[in-house]
Amino acid sequence: MATVIAVTSGKGGTGKTSLTGAVSSCLAALGHRTLCIDMDVGLRNLDLSLGLADRALMDFTDVLQGRCPLERAAVEHPDIRGLFLLTAPLTLPDGLTEEAMRGLLRQARERFDYILLDAPAGLGPGFQLAVCGCDRAVVVSTSDASALRDAQRTVSEMGGRTERIHLVVNRVQPKLLRRLHATIDDAMDAAGLPLLGVVPEDSRVMLAANRGKPLILCANKGAAVAYLNIARRIQGQKVPLMRIR
Ligand SMILES: Nc1ncnc2c1ncn2[C@@H]1O[C@H](COP(=O)(O)OP(=O)(O)OP(=O)(O)O)[C@@H](O)[C@H]1O
Ligand SMILES: [Mg+2]
Numbered sequence: 468m469a470t471v472i473a474v475t476s477g478k479g480g481t482g483k484t485s486l487t488g489a490v491s492s493c494l495a496a497l498g499h500r501t502l503c504i505d506m507d508v509g510l511r512n513l514d515l516s517l518g519l520a521d522r523a524l525m526d527f528t529d530v531l532q533g534r535c536p537l538e539r540a541a542v543e544h545p546d547i548r549g550l551f552l553l554t555a556p557l558t559l560p561d562g563l564t565e566e567a568m569r570g571l572l573r574q575a576r577e578r579f580d581y582i583l584l585d586a587p588a589g590l591g592p593g594f595q596l597a598v599c600g601c602d603r604a605v606v607v608s609t610s611d612a613s614a615l616r617d618a619q620r621t622v623s624e625m626g627g628r629t630e631r632i633h634l635v636v637n638r639v640q641p642k643l644l645r646r647l648h649a650t651i652d653d654a655m656d657a658a659g660l661p662l663l664g665v666v667p668e669d670s671r672v673m674l675a676a677n678r679g680k681p682l683i684l685c686a687n688k689g690a691a692v693a694y695l696n697i698a699r700r701i702q703g704q705k706v707p708l709m710r711i712r
Contacts, residue, residue, distance in 0.1 A: 469502075469576040472583050472701070473601035475625070477617025479588030481607045482637035485672050485682075486694065487585035488516050492681040493698035495550035499580035502541055502551045506597040507587040511555035517544060518679030523554040530574075531567045532560070537574050547681060551579070559592060565599035572600040581701070590624050598624075603631035605663060608654065609638050615657040622659065633663035635697065640668045664697040665708055666690050 491503040505513040514520045525540035544550040586597035608618040669690035675682040696706045
């Protein structure tokens with residue numbers, strides 16, 4: 468039975484899609500059947516960043532509306548066994564209910580160990596669909612005040628749906644090292660959330676996405692290690708926070 472994790476932020480561009488793709492790849496590499504679902508209707512890009520744009524032809528609404536079974540719509544990555552993607556449609560059809568989304572997740576829970584939902588920015592209908600059936604949520608924020616305020620608003624908006632909400636602080640820069648502890652503590656205080664991980668600023672994140680190659684297949688330091696640590700913590704392992712140099 469899968470754990471369903473919504474990856475959210477409020478503010479756009481904080482690193483939700485990068486984290487969803489990288490952590491899902493790590494969970495699959497650790498031996499778990501993992502499905503990532505792109506919930507960013509109209510602005511999907513998880514398929515591109517994982518190099519699955521040519522294969523992911525059916526989207527989650529095709530499954531929701533009965534046009535395609537989940538087994539066919541969810542495509543497996545050719546280079547990472549156990550990593551599956553269900554992509555987003557270009558528009559959200561009328562009448563898609565949260566109940567239908569929960570139905571899709573019920574099907575998926577029986578077939579996978581982890582399901583990660585890459586939510587869109589903002590708190591609109593795509594976000595609501597992404598969080599409606601989750602067991603836990605990861606809020607991705609950079610350490611700046613506006614992203615942290617949006618993170619906090621996201622948490623209030625999720626109120627009651629899940630109590631297991633964790634923070635990932637992304638794009639932490641080495642030059643802030645001396646102030647890092649204060650920054651991360653402040654970030655946790657500002658978001659009011661326990662910390663799941665800290666990901667350094669790392670140009671390999673963008674380079675890997677542009678090449679359509681999962682980060683763990685092209686890097687073994689920096690952000691790649693941070694995402695692997697996050698995957699391990701999701702599994703329940705105790706992994707110390709990495710030192711960012
Ligand atoms: N740790 C990092 N280091 C360097 N660049 C990063 C890092 N994380 C994300 N990025 C880059 O930041 C940009 C935005 O990342 P991403 O698309 O993952 O954010 P998002 O939260 O999904 O955005 P949106 O809200 O538009 O869906 C991308 O170009 C990505 O490569
Ligand atoms: Mg995104």
